[in-house]
Amino acid sequence: MTNNLQKNPFRATLQTVVKHQPYNPDYFAAQLRKSDPKVAWQYGHIFALAGVVPSGRVLDIGCGAGPGLRYLAAQGIAAFGIDLVSYPLLKAQHLAPAAGLVQGNAGVSLPFASASFDLLLASELIEHLPDGRPLLAECSRVLRPGGYAVITTPNLWDVRRVFARLTGRVWSGDTDPTHINLYTPPRLAREMASAGLVRVRWRTGIKPVFWLSSRRLRLRFPFPYPPVIGNGLLAVGEKP
Numbered sequence: 001m002t003n004n005l006q007k008n009p010f011r012a013t014l015q016t017v018v019k020h021q022p023y024n025p026d027y028f029a030a031q032l033r034k035s036d037p038k039v040a041w042q043y044g045h046i047f048a049l050a051g052v053v054p055s056g057r058v059l060d061i062g063c064g065a066g067p068g069l070r071y072l073a074a075q076g077i078a079a080f081g082i083d084l085v086s087y088p089l090l091k092a093q094h095l096a097p098a099a100g101l102v103q104g105n106a107g108v109s110l111p112f113a114s115a116s117f118d119l120l121l122a123s124e125l126i127e128h129l130p131d132g133r134p135l136l137a138e139c140s141r142v143l144r145p146g147g148y149a150v151i152t153t154p155n156l157w158d159v160r161r162v163f164a165r166l167t168g169r170v171w172s173g174d175t176d177p178t179h180i181n182l183y184t185p186p187r188l189a190r191e192m193a194s195a196g197l198v199r200v201r202w203r204t205g206i207k208p209v210f211w212l213s214s215r216r217l218r219l220r221f222p223f224p225y226p227p228v229i230g231n232g233l234l235a236v237g238e239k240p
Contacts, residue, residue, distance in 0.1 A: 041071070042067075043068045043071040043072070043121070043123075046121070046123060046150065046206070046234065047150070049203065049206055049234055050148070050150045050234060051236065052119060052150065054072055054075060054077050054119055055077065055118060055119070056077075056078065056118030056119065056144075056147075057080065057116065057118050058077050058079050058117065058118065058120070059081070059082070059110075059116075059117045059119070059120045059121070059142070060072070060079065060080070060081045060121050060123075061081075061120060061121065061125060061135070061139070062083055062084075062106060062122055062123065062124070062125035062128075063081030063082060063088075063092060064088045064092070065088045065089075066091060066092025066094075066095040066096050066099065068081070068121060068123065069099040070095040072099075073096040073098055073099060079096060079098070079099040079100070080099060080100040080101070080102070080117070081099055081100070081101050081102070082101075082102045082103070082104050082106055082110065082111075083101075083103065084103070084104070084106075085103065086103050089101045089103060106122070106125070106135055106138070107128075107129040107130075108134060109134075109138060110138040110139075112142045113142070114141050114142060115142070115143065115144045115145070116142045117143055117144060117147060118144055118146075118147045119147055119150070120139050120142070120143060120149045120150065121150045122135065122139065122149070122150070122151050122152075123151075124152055124153060124154075125153075126181065126183065126188075127153045127154055127179045127180070127181050127182055128178050128179065128181070129180075129181055130180060130181060131181070132183070132188075132191060133194070136149075136151075136191055136192055136195035136197070137196070139195065139197075140195045140196040140197055140237075140239060144239065145239055146239065148236055148237070148238055148239075149192070149237050151188065151192070151234070151235045151237075152206065152232060152233065152234045152235075153182070153188065153232075153233050154173065154179060154182055154183075154233065155184070155185065155204050155228075155230060155231065155233040156182040156183055156184045157185070157204075157228050157229055158171075158173065158204075158229065158230070158231050158232075159230075159231075160173065160231070161173060161174060162229070183233060184228070185202045185204060185228050185233055185235070188202065188233060188235045189235055192237040195237075196239070196240070197237025197238060197239060198237065198239075199237065199238045200235060200236065200237040200238075201235070202234060202235040202236070203230070203233075203234055204229065204230025204232060204233050204234075205230025205231060205232065206231070206233070206234045
């Protein structure tokens with residue numbers, strides 16, 4: 001079997017990345033520990049919330065050690081992944097040996113031809129980029145007409161973040177120094193539309209922890225609250 005791990009002109013080696021703290025070996029090792037195959041079910045949850053059924057050629061942008069690729073491969077889907085550094089991809093080869101893997105900087109360019117994919121997933125990636133617009137433009141470029149881009153990211157308007165700031169505290173969700181570009185729902189929808197995606201829709205409260213907190217909120221404050229304050233933000237856009 002040929003090696004699925006390819007390099008491209010936009011590759012970033014670990015030695016290059018670690019010059020820019022906090023992207024150091026410990027950070028990536030922690031990401032590997034979080035990529036247990038058991039978390040693959042989360043990807044099915046994401047697609048269900050997005051209202052899309054994976055089919056055709058699917059690209060997982062920022063795939064890490066491959067739990068999403070493992071989920072897609074189990075569905076018999078042609079899965080592809082790209083990540084910034086190589087050694088999480090080596091683990092991804094074991095989780096999803098049939099997946100096509102590329103090392104590259106998705107925040108600069110995606111090393112794929114235009115109109116290559118039917119579905120793109122960028123889960124918990126865009127908040128790590130100084131500017132998410134190049135990524136969104138590339139997502140639009142490599143999608144086939146009728147294809148979907150699914151983006152998940154922390155929600156800047158998460159009620160717990162807002163409450164902590166109002167009370168002068170630091171919420172635990174704001175302690176990750178690699179989260180340098182947090183989005184509100186309207187801003188993410190606007191940038192996706194500017195990238196050429198249409199029928200953009202979004203929702204918050206996509207993570208299980210908020211299901212519990214939302215129930216508690218309803219018990220404590222029995223009146224409607226805005227749908228923008230949920231934990232986690234998911235947006236979907238279609239390539240025309």
